[in-house]
Amino acid sequence: MKRLWRRISEPIIELCIRVSGLAVVIFVFLIFLFLLRDSLSLFRQYPLGQFLFGRKWLPISEPPQFGVIPLLLGSVLVTFWAVVICVPLGVGSAMFIAEVAPKALKNVLKSFVEILAAIPSVVLGFLGIIWLGPVLRDTFHLSTGMCGLTGSLLLAFMALPTIISISEDALTGVPRSYREAAFGLGATRWQTLWRVILPSASSGILAAVMLGIGRVVGETMVVLMVTGNAPVIPTSILQPLRTLTATIAGEMGETVGGSEHYYALFAVGLVLFAITFTVNFIADLFLRRARR
Amino acid sequence: MRLTGQVIVIAVAAVFLAGCGESIDPNEPQGFIQTKGSDTMVNAVQMVAEEFMKDYPNIFVAVTGGGSGVGIASLINKTCDVATASREMKPKEIEIANQHGVYPNEIVVAYDGVAVIVNKNNPVNRLTIDDLHKIFTGEATNWKQFGGKDLHIVTLSREVSSGTHMYFKEEVIQLGKKDSRDEFSKETLLLTSSQAIVEEVAGNEEAIGYLGMGYLSDRTKALQIGKDKEFYPPTVENVLKKTYPLSRGLYAYTNGEPQGIVKRFIDFILSPAGQKQFTDAGFVPVQTSPPEAAPQSSTGGTVAR
Numbered sequence: 001m002k003r004l005w006r007r008i009s010e011p012i013i014e015l016c017i018r019v020s021g022l023a024v025v026i027f028v029f030l031i032f033l034f035l036l037r038d039s040l041s042l043f044r045q046y047p048l049g050q051f052l053f054g055r056k057w058l059p060i061s062e063p064p065q066f067g068v069i070p071l072l073l074g075s076v077l078v079t080f081w082a083v084v085i086c087v088p089l090g091v092g093s094a095m096f097i098a099e100v101a102p103k104a105l106k107n108v109l110k111s112f113v114e115i116l117a118a119i120p121s122v123v124l125g126f127l128g129i130i131w132l133g134p135v136l137r138d139t140f141h142l143s144t145g146m147c148g149l150t151g152s153l154l155l156a157f158m159a160l161p162t163i164i165s166i167s168e169d170a171l172t173g174v175p176r177s178y179r180e181a182a183f184g185l186g187a188t189r190w191q192t193l194w195r196v197i198l199p200s201a202s203s204g205i206l207a208a209v210m211l212g213i214g215r216v217v218g219e220t221m222v223v224l225m226v227t228g229n230a231p232v233i234p235t236s237i238l239q240p241l242r243t244l245t246a247t248i249a250g251e252m253g254e255t256v257g258g259s260e261h262y263y264a265l266f267a268v269g270l271v272l273f274a275i276t277f278t279v280n281f282i283a284d285l286f287l288r289r290a291r292r
Numbered sequence: 293m294r295l296t297g298q299v300i301v302i303a304v305a306a307v308f309l310a311g312c313g314e315s316i317d318p319n320e321p322q323g324f325i326q327t328k329g330s331d332t333m334v335n336a337v338q339m340v341a342e343e344f345m346k347d348y349p350n351i352f353v354a355v356t357g358g359g360s361g362v363g364i365a366s367l368i369n370k371t372c373d374v375a376t377a378s379r380e381m382k383p384k385e386i387e388i389a390n391q392h393g394v395y396p397n398e399i400v401v402a403y404d405g406v407a408v409i410v411n412k413n414n415p416v417n418r419l420t421i422d423d424l425h426k427i428f429t430g431e432a433t434n435w436k437q438f439g440g441k442d443l444h445i446v447t448l449s450r451e452v453s454s455g456t457h458m459y460f461k462e463e464v465i466q467l468g469k470k471d472s473r474d475e476f477s478k479e480t481l482l483l484t485s486s487q488a489i490v491e492e493v494a495g496n497e498e499a500i501g502y503l504g505m506g507y508l509s510d511r512t513k514a515l516q517i518g519k520d521k522e523f524y525p526p527t528v529e530n531v532l533k534k535t536y537p538l539s540r541g542l543y544a545y546t547n548g549e550p551q552g553i554v555k556r557f558i559d560f561i562l563s564p565a566g567q568k569q570f571t572d573a574g575f576v577p578v579q580t581s582p583p584e585a586a587p588q589s590s591t592g593g594t595v596a597r
Contacts, residue, residue, distance in 0.1 A: 058475060060452045129488065134495050143444045143498045146481055225488075228481035229451070240481050250484060254361025254453035256368050256388050 032273070039270040042066070042263035051267060057231040057242070059251060059261050066264040068271060070231045074241035075217060075275075078151045078227065081237050082216045086156035087209055090163030094205075097164070098171035099193050110168075117161035124154045125225030133226060140238055146228035148237040154222045159212035166211060170204020170290060171197060203290035210283030214276050220245040244272045322350030323553045329356075329363020329376035330455055331485055332404065332504030333542055336573035337376055337561075343569060344560045351553050357485070360455025367545055368392050373554050375545040378404065378455035378504060399544045401561050403576035404504045405526035406456060406463075406538040409490075409512040411497045416440040418516040418523040421537055424464045427500060430477025435498070447480045448489050448501035456486075459540055460502050502538075505531070506574040531576045542575065 042051065046066060054067020097109050132153060133145025140149075174197045182192040198205075228240025229250060248265050255262040327337055334357035341353035356372075363375035368389045381389075381396055389396050408424060410416060416438050419427075426432040428447050435443045450457040466472035483489050489501040494511040505526050508514050516523035519537050530536035550558045560566045567577040 056478075060458070061473075061475060129491060137496070143446045144481065144492065144496055146483075146492065224484060229483070230479055230481050232478045240479070242482070250451045250482070251453060253358045254365050256365050256385075256392075259388070 035266060035270045035273055038263055039267035042260065042267045045260050046264070051264070055233060057247070059264065064260060064264075066260075066267070068244075068268060070233045071242055071244045071247050071268065072271065074148070074227070074231075074234055075243040075245070075272075077234050077237055077241060078148050078155065078223060078243055079213060079216045081149065081152035082155040082159060083209070083213055085152060086159045086163060086212060086216075089156070090160050090208070090212065091167050091205055093160075094164045094167035094171060094208075095193060095198070098168045099189075099197065110165075113161050113164050116157075119158075121158065121219060121221040122225075124158065125222045128154050128222065128226035142238055144228065144240065146226060146240050148227055148234060148239065148241045151223045151227040151243075152237060154226065155216045155219055158219060158222065159215050162215055163208045163212040166208035167201070167205045170201040170208065173204065173290075174200050201290075203286045207283045207286040207290060210279055210286060214279045214283065217279065218245060218272070218276050220249045224249050244268050244275075248272075320350055321348055321553050321556060323352075325351065325353045325374065325554060325557055326372040327353060327355045327374045327376060328358065328366045328372040330360045330378040330542070331357040331450070332360075332378040332454075332456055332506060333376045333402075333575075336402070336506060336570045336575060339569040339573060340561055340566045341557075343565060344557060347560070348553075348556065351556070353557060359451060359453030360458070361453035364396075364545065367396060367547060368394050370394065370547070373546065374550075374557065376401075377543045377545060378540065379458045380541070380543065381545065394547045396545045397548055397550065399546070399550075399558060399562075400541045400578055401544050402542040402567070402570040402578055403531050404506070404540055404542050405531040405536045405576075406459060406502050406540065407505050407508055407514045407526040408500065408502050408517060408538075409493050409508070409514050410500050411493055411495075412511070412513050413497050414440055414513065416515065417513075418518065420518050420520060420523075421464060421467070424517070425467055425474075428460075428465060428476055428480065429474050430479060441497075443498045446496060446499045447477060448492055448499055449476055449480045449482055450486065450489070450503075451482050451484055456502065456504060460538075463538060504575070508574060528571075528576050542570075 051066050051068055053069060054065060055069050056065045056067045057070055058065040093109075093113075097106055097113075101109060128150050129146075133147075133150050135145070136142065136147070136150055136153075137145035178196055178200060179192060182196045187196070223243045224246040227243065227246065229242045229246055230240040231242045231247075232239070234241040248268055251261070252265055255265060327341065330337075334355060338355045341355050344353060345351065360375075360377035360379055363372065363377055364381055364385055366372040367375035368385070369392070375396075381398070386396055408419065414435065416435060419438060423432070423438055427438075427445055428449070430447075432438070433445055435441055435445055449460070461476065462468065465474050465476055467474075481492070483492065483501075486503040486507045489503055490507055490509070490512060493499045493501050508526070514526050516525045517537050518524065522535075524530045524536045526536055526538070531539045544558060544561065546554055546558065549555075562578065571577050
């Protein structure tokens with residue numbers, strides 16, 4: 001009886017797992033097709049070249065202009081600075097948690113990192129408007145605190161948990177024998193950490209950084225709330241700018257299904273998808289190398 | 293067996309109770325009304341909805357903001373019963389609505405003046421429409437040009453989904469000319485709500501922004517606006533007399549003539565109790581039947597001060 005049951009149940013369970021696995025692939029594929037279909041509809045009405053290389057985003061003017069360059073540069077600039085801020089901090093604290101901190105402190109720190117990941121982005125955005133923006137305005141003598149840097153700082157804060165926990169995993173994954181060999185050769189703790197453990201965990205850390213970037217590029221609420229959303233071609237992080245995500249979130253509600261503006265937002269979504277896909281793909285390559 | 297018995301008792305009781313619920317008052321209206329749109333009007337409409345729900349406890353009214361464009365789009369996409377808008381629907385939008393089988397019915401629910409606000413420490417008190425045009429198109433960039441301090445001007449606007457954005461664009465950026473190609477200066481910050489504009493202006497001496505009268509408070513300073521030589525502050529009187537140059541209607545749109553509970557809600561908005569909420573929120577009520585009290589109090593006000 002038991003054996004019979006096992007003979008029936010095994011294939012059923014296997015089928016279920018296979019279906020769930022395939023479903024994920026199918027969903028991603030369908031989302032991509034949907035995005036592609038709607039964004040390609042734009043290019044029947046609006047030239048592709050003007051979309052990709054246009055320098056003006058004026059969606060409700062007559063005639064409208066959908067140049068994606070200011071939005072793309074806005075996203076790139078905010079992301080770049082967020083990465084500059086959060087990578088050293090994140091990798092540093094991962095090194096501390098993995099190698100230096102005593103066990104009790106390590107557990108406390110790890111749970112705090114998890115709590116950090118649980119803060120909703122609207123709450124961070126609100127803090128940005130009320131507190132961080134005015135502080136930055138006064139420190140850098142800007143004309144407004146609603147600028148790229150406010151966004152970058154908050155995004156860096158949001159990417160920290162991802163970077164810390166994945167880098168920490170990579171660091172603890174370095175075999176014990178490496179450490180013992182280094183100490184055996186008379187290396188100090190710092191030398192071991194810096195010259196032996198960090199290089200051998202580098203693929204994992206790079207993957208952590210790439211996943212952090214993916215998180216930052218795709219984040220919407222914070223940038224919509226604090227970066228000022230002016231569709232200029234940004235020349236400095238200290239000025240207001242507009243990102244791809246904020247544009248979609250800010251304008252989607254008012255577009256009527258099937259209008260040019262509606263399709264233009266899908267095209268912006270496709271650009272965003274291409275960016276995050278590339279970033280995640282690279283992260284995956286590094287993760288795979290780390291495993292070998 | 294005992295279990296089955298209990299189930300039957302519960303089922304019978306449920307049917308009986310449900311029957312009771314209906315039979316208490318079959319004439320009592322009930323249902324759900326979805327209201328979406330203007331961020332300028334959202335607070336006032338919320339207040340009206342709360343009063344309305346006191347009178348009709350079985351009707352639930354949900355009020356969402358997002359901007360007039362959001363309301364109009366959701367009326368066309370049939371995701372709301374009443375769209376609120378701080379601008380009229382454009383002919384092109386009505387055409388699209390008809391293609392979707394929606395026939396917008398316009399109701400003026402109140403009047404509003406678009407106020408232009410600056411920081412309380414800004415010495416500038418009055419600007420002409422031409423000055424505003426220069427400031428918001430980026431032609432003028434320093435407060436010194438308007439008698440203020442030697443500071444850069446930071447222009448704040450609402451997102452493009454906002455009816456106030458559209459209105460301001462037509463009246464100030466394009467100066468009422470349909471074929472004008474002028475745009476908001478690219479440096480203009482596009483903020484997602486009127487409250488965000490209040491926050492930024494209250495804390496930034498260089499900022500200038502615009503919003504509906506309902507958002508005026510003593511945390512910011514409203515400028516007097518004039519077409520050429522005479523300047524008027526955005527007050528109820530000046531909007532009523534249309535001497536304030538940036539006066540406009542506030543609208544509610546339904547799909548066809550309102551019916552059933554939606555009609556009750558619209559009627560309530562236009563009733564004295566509903567209009568009082570708009571007055572309390574800082575807007576100008578619609579005068580369906582000009583009462584004697586209103587002109588009296590307004591002249592009384594001017595004489596006294």
